[in-house]
Amino acid sequence: MDRRKVLGLAGSGAVGAAAAGVVGATLVHGESTAQAAADISAAVPFYGRHQAGIVTPAQDRLHFVAFDVITNRRDDLVNLLKAWTVAAARMTAGQDAGTVGAVNGSLEAPPDDTGEAIGLPPSGLTLTIGFGPTLFRTADGKDRFGVAAKRPEALADLPRFPRDALEADISGGDLCIQACAHDPQVAVHAVRNLARIGFGVVSVRWSQLGFGRTSSTSKDQTTARNLFGFKDGTANLKAEETDLIRDWLWVSDGWMADGAYLVTRKVRMMIETWDRTSLGEQEMIIGRNKGEGAPLSGTKEFDEPDFTVTHNDGPAIALDSHVRLAHPTLHNGARLLRRGYNFVDGSDGLGRLNAGLFFMAYQRDPRKQFVPIQAMLAKVDAMNEYVRHVSSGLFACPGGVSGPGDYWGRALFG
Amino acid sequence: MRTTRLVVVGAAVAAALTSLAACGKDSTSAGSSGGDGKIAVTATDTECKVARADSSAGSVHFAVTNNGSKVTEFYVYGEGDRVMGEVENIAPGVTRELLVDLDAGSYQTACKPGMSGKGLRNAFTVTGAKKAADNASELSAATANYQRYIKSQTAALKDQTSAFVTAVKAGDIEKAKSLYPVARTYYERIEPVAEIFGELDPAIDAREADLEPGQEFTGFHKLEKDLWVAKDVSKSGQIADKLLADVQKIVDEANKAQLTPVQLANGAKELLDEVATGKITGEEDTFSHTDLWDFQANVEGSQAAVAALRPVIDQRDPTLGKTLDEKFAAVFAALHKHRQGDGWKLYTQLTQTDLKELTDTINALAEPISKVAATVATK
Numbered sequence: 001m002d003r004r005k006v007l008g009l010a011g012s013g014a015v016g017a018a019a020a021g022v023v024g025a026t027l028v029h030g031e032s033t034a035q036a037a038a039d040i041s042a043a044v045p046f047y048g049r050h051q052a053g054i055v056t057p058a059q060d061r062l063h064f065v066a067f068d069v070i071t072n073r074r075d076d077l078v079n080l081l082k083a084w085t086v087a088a089a090r091m092t093a094g095q096d097a098g099t100v101g102a103v104n105g106s107l108e109a110p111p112d113d114t115g116e117a118i119g120l121p122p123s124g125l126t127l128t129i130g131f132g133p134t135l136f137r138t139a140d141g142k143d144r145f146g147v148a149a150k151r152p153e154a155l156a157d158l159p160r161f162p163r164d165a166l167e168a169d170i171s172g173g174d175l176c177i178q179a180c181a182h183d184p185q186v187a188v189h190a191v192r193n194l195a196r197i198g199f200g201v202v203s204v205r206w207s208q209l210g211f212g213r214t215s216s217t218s219k220d221q222t223t224a225r226n227l228f229g230f231k232d233g234t235a236n237l238k239a240e241e242t243d244l245i246r247d248w249l250w251v252s253d254g255w256m257a258d259g260a261y262l263v264t265r266k267v268r269m270m271i272e273t274w275d276r277t278s279l280g281e282q283e284m285i286i287g288r289n290k291g292e293g294a295p296l297s298g299t300k301e302f303d304e305p306d307f308t309v310t311h312n313d314g315p316a317i318a319l320d321s322h323v324r325l326a327h328p329t330l331h332n333g334a335r336l337l338r339r340g341y342n343f344v345d346g347s348d349g350l351g352r353l354n355a356g357l358f359f360m361a362y363q364r365d366p367r368k369q370f371v372p373i374q375a376m377l378a379k380v381d382a383m384n385e386y387v388r389h390v391s392s393g394l395f396a397c398p399g400g401v402s403g404p405g406d407y408w409g410r411a412l413f414g
Numbered sequence: 415m416r417t418t419r420l421v422v423v424g425a426a427v428a429a430a431l432t433s434l435a436a437c438g439k440d441s442t443s444a445g446s447s448g449g450d451g452k453i454a455v456t457a458t459d460t461e462c463k464v465a466r467a468d469s470s471a472g473s474v475h476f477a478v479t480n481n482g483s484k485v486t487e488f489y490v491y492g493e494g495d496r497v498m499g500e501v502e503n504i505a506p507g508v509t510r511e512l513l514v515d516l517d518a519g520s521y522q523t524a525c526k527p528g529m530s531g532k533g534l535r536n537a538f539t540v541t542g543a544k545k546a547a548d549n550a551s552e553l554s555a556a557t558a559n560y561q562r563y564i565k566s567q568t569a570a571l572k573d574q575t576s577a578f579v580t581a582v583k584a585g586d587i588e589k590a591k592s593l594y595p596v597a598r599t600y601y602e603r604i605e606p607v608a609e610i611f612g613e614l615d616p617a618i619d620a621r622e623a624d625l626e627p628g629q630e631f632t633g634f635h636k637l638e639k640d641l642w643v644a645k646d647v648s649k650s651g652q653i654a655d656k657l658l659a660d661v662q663k664i665v666d667e668a669n670k671a672q673l674t675p676v677q678l679a680n681g682a683k684e685l686l687d688e689v690a691t692g693k694i695t696g697e698e699d700t701f702s703h704t705d706l707w708d709f710q711a712n713v714e715g716s717q718a719a720v721a722a723l724r725p726v727i728d729q730r731d732p733t734l735g736k737t738l739d740e741k742f743a744a745v746f747a748a749l750h751k752h753r754q755g756d757g758w759k760l761y762t763q764l765t766q767t768d769l770k771e772l773t774d775t776i777n778a779l780a781e782p783i784s785k786v787a788a789t790v791a792t793k
Contacts, residue, residue: 070774108676109788169766200741200778203770 003094003118040182043122046092048400049258050250053126054337054362055239057218059180062210062341062358063187064264065195066173066393067202069135074145078413080201084129084177084194085407094122097193114196116189123183127190129408130262130395133157135174147412152256154365155396158263161378163389170206170266170391178262178360180339184211206391208266210341210358217337223293223301226357227269227342228386230286231293234301235327237337248335248364255411258399260362263370266343266391269356274386285382287323295323320382326373334369336361356387366394451475452511455525457504458482462525462534471518471542478525479509484756487526489533490514493728494735495742496721497563502529502570502600516540528756529599530710532746552725553675553790560678560722561669564604567715568665571600575661579654582637582647591641595699595707595757598634601661602711603718605688606681607668614664618657621697633657635701642701675723679787682719685712686780694773696761706758709772710749713779717742720783726790734782734789741779748775 040059044052069077087097096102098112105111136151137143177194181187188209195204214226215233219240226232237244251259274282283289287296287305295305297316305323309316317324328335339362344355363369378384398411452475454465459482478488483506490498490512498521499514518540524533574597581590601608601619609615618633625631631639632653640650647654673681692698693709720727720738727735748771752759764772 070778106788106791108791110784196781199781200744200774203774203777 003096003120040124041121042124043093044124044126046089046127046401047403047406049402050400051126051128051259051397052092052400053128053178053180054260054339054397055217055245055249056124056126056180057221057239058213058215058339059124059126059182060211060213061181061184061187062213063179063184063191063207064210064358064360065177065179065191065207066132066205067175067177067195067198068205069144069174069201070203071201072144074413076201077145078409080198081129081409081413082407083197085401087193087197088127088190088408089401089404091117091190091193092122092125092127094120094125097190097197114189114193116192117186120183120186120189123181123186125179125181125186125190127194128178128180128397130176130178130397131409131412132173132175132393132395134172145413150255150412152251152254152396154251154256154261154367155394156367158366158371158392158394159375161374161389163378163384164392165388165390166392167390170208172393173205173395175202176262176264176393176395178339184209208343208358208391209345210343212342214340214342214357215338217339226340227271227344227355228274228282228286230282230288230290231301232340232357233338234288234293235323237335244335245337248369249337249362251364256396256398257411259397260337260364261366262393262395262397263359263361263363263366264391264393264395265359265374265389267357267359268354268388268390270386270388271353271355277386284318285321285386287317287321296321318382320380322377322381322383325376325381330376331372332368334373336363336369336373362397452477455479455488455523456481457486457488457525457527457534459484459527460534462488462523462536464523464536464538467537468539468541469516471516471540474514474516474540476512476514476523477509478504478512480504480506482506482527484527485529487529487533488512489524489526490516490538491522491524492519492721492724494721494724494739495717496559496724497718498559499562500566502566503573518542529596530753530756531750549726549729552729556675556678556722556724556726556790557672560673560719563718563722564607564668564671567600567604568668571597571604572661572665574600575658578637579658582641582654583651585647587641587645587647590637590647591702594634594638594641594702595704598699598704599707599711601634602688602708603715604668605712605715606677606684606719607671607673608664610671611664611667614660614667617660618664621700623697623700633660635699638699638701675726675790676787678719678723679783679790682716682723682786683780683783685716685719686776686783688712690773690776690780694769694776699761703760703762704758705761706749706752706764710758713742713745713749716783720786723786723790727786731785731789734785737782738779738786741775741782745772745775745779748772 044056046052071077091097096113100112102111102113102115102118133155137148177191179187179190191207213224215236216223217236217239219238223231223234237248249260251257279290283296288294289296293301294303295317297306297309305317305327307315307317307324340357340359343358344353346354348354361370398409401408455476455478456463457478457480476488478501480486486504487500487502488504489500492498498516499512501510501512504510521538521540523536523538526533574593578590578593578597581593620633621635622631622639634657636653637650637657640647689709689712693705693712696703696705698708699705724735752764752768
């Protein structure tokens with residue numbers, strides 16, 4: 001039943017013990033998340049007040065999938081959400097997707113788990129669900145599931161931003177699932193099995209693989225680099241900043257209580273032109289130096305940017321630099337919990353790397369956080385010459401699943 | 415075609431066969447009333463008049479006259495559209511007969527002008543004693559039921575291939591093009607059986623892209639290429655003759671073959687795999703783009719195999735059959751958006767959105783179908 005018979009050996013301390021816990025045990029996903037960093041093969045608790053995969057220290061790999069719901073029957077959708085929740089609880093604990101398993105069933109029947117994760121530990125897998133605006137009301141105005149009245153105001157369609165080059169067939173979606181893990185095969189296995197369980201009710205609209213987390217969501221993590229070669233996420237909202245998390249991440253009331261809104265943007269980077277840009281210009285564009293990641297007004301990564309410092313008669317941190325334009329002081333203190341990943345989808349047929357950043361940001365209200373920040377960036381950011389937004393998604397990710405009797409979306413559909 | 419996993423099973427199951435109930439003899443004397451014990455069915459392009467809506471249990475004899483302008487088919491369906499008996503390929507002006515053994519119960523009759531869709535349905539009630547069913551007899555009845563299906567399909571396959579080959583040899587390109595997808599329909603419906611006969615299937619149905627070095631390109635797809643690409647069939651006579659001879663051989667073999675219930679169930683799934691891998695991609699009929707004819711035929715063949723197993727499925731998993739009914743209906747509904755005249759849109763007329771919808775419905779059906787084999791496997 002467990003993919004690995006002796007999970008306990010992989011873990012250490014509390015997390016290892018949790019991973020070896022009995023099937024369906026209620027593992028509480030705590031406010032403090034630093035412990036999982038201790039062992040990347042261990043399980044991250046699935047149940048808890050908040051969904052795992054948001055403040056959980058960002059794992060190294062991503063498989064993100066957006067679905068369209070292809071039935072109009074509410075019961076079918078709710079039953080799928082229940083079935084998904086059971087499978088998600090199993091897979092995040094390092095078990096097969098179904099109760100029979102990949103190799104223990106009838107020879108005449110296809111296995112209820114696809115098998116590629118046999119022998120692999122839980123690998124920190126988290127599965128996080130979100131509901132898109134079109135679940136509440138379709139583009140042509142239909143309230144298919146009787147939830148239109150429950151659409152939160154914060155789930156307002158994103159405006160069109162200047163320079164958006166969005167491709168409809170890799171944007172949006174009625175539902176999303178974010179699978180993060182330290183082993184890409186574990187993340188892909190989870191998405192593949194969930195998609196299979198969903199046949200007939202949902203259809204994969206688009207999906208995205210990511211590697212090399214570009215954000216830290218915990219102070220225990222070092223800041224990783226994006227494909228521009230710069231540290232990304234130095235000023236990210238971190239799990240330990242509990243006051244900021246309360247103010248800028250978790251929704252406090254309604255069916256979305258303890259949840260958060262997710263904005264995804266697939267940002268293609270013009271890698272080749274960036275690479276022939278001088279180091280000085282690259283640093284000017286970002287507003288930080290490339291080696292240390294320090295703001296150009298300071299010397300250390302975590303020095304607070306000082307926009308009053310001048311250099312050669314101009315501001316040290318340029319007026320159109322990314323760091324300045326995205327800074328909370330320009331946006332009423334707005335913060336984002338970013339959870340992006342690098343992507344390389346091979347090459348583009350013209351010999352250029354089809355690569356960039358799959359940006360993901362969790363927040364309490366996109367209208368006060370992502371939207372004003374991106375509106376400013378899209379207008380004047382010097383980086384715009386090197387990036388193109390090709391996909392966009394907006395999802396309401398509800399609070400956590402409390403235990404085995406609960407399911408994804410109960411607050412909305414229950 | 416594709417590597418086959420089916421094998422012919424021996425005489426044990428054959429011995430369990432009940433009498434073959436379908437017959438497709440041409441008849442010029444249409445029984446117009448019940449005087450000769452036959453129930454007259456008058457089919458037109460828009461109507462399907464059945465002289466009686468009931469009968470007593472036992473052999474029921476229908477005489478179907480096609481007064482319409484389209485080729486039609488006549489079916490008797492049980493629960494879950496289980497085909498109890500059928501006559502295919504009834505040309506305009508022709509009367510054909512159907513003899514079918516019916517137990518007490520509720521049935522539906524259907525005429526299918528243009529040989530497509532749900533057909534024009536009527537309720538048909540059979541009264542009298544119901545035979546007690548046990549496990550073994552349900553299983554052998556499933557095989558027997560499917561055997562009837564094979565018999566009706568192969569008869570039509572032979573006729574339609576013959577007409578197609580005749581048109582090719584007469585150099586009538588337009589006629590041959592119109593007959594090509596129709597003849598293939600009957601082949602595609604029974605493909606899991608056809609594939610049992612290792613050498614014959616590639617000779618009849620190999621795609622050019624799948625040929626091995628040194629393998630000769632023959633069969634339907636060679637003629638397809640001659641018709642659509644070369645637009646010249648003056649040298650195609652030999653291939654046409656060989657196709658008809660190979661079809662005749664496969665028809666003879668298919669009527670001798672017996673499939674176990676598990677093979678039937680796997681056949682039903684494999685037909686959907688054919689759709690998912692060959693038809694959705696437009697690879698099957700790469701020159702004519704008539705893939706939707708094959709698509710429909712594969713799904714119908716899958717449905718026939720499932721329907722034959724229906725009593726066993728219902729006995730062992732009361733919800734599976736209803737799920738399958740629903741998912742089959744969804745596939746046909748998605749497919750029928752692409753109906754054009756008496757046929758189908760060409761593959762090249764389908765949009766990416768169309769193909770996605772068809773893929774979604776096939777996935778939705780194929781997952782529950784993949785559970786049928788284990789359900790009917792002898793325990």
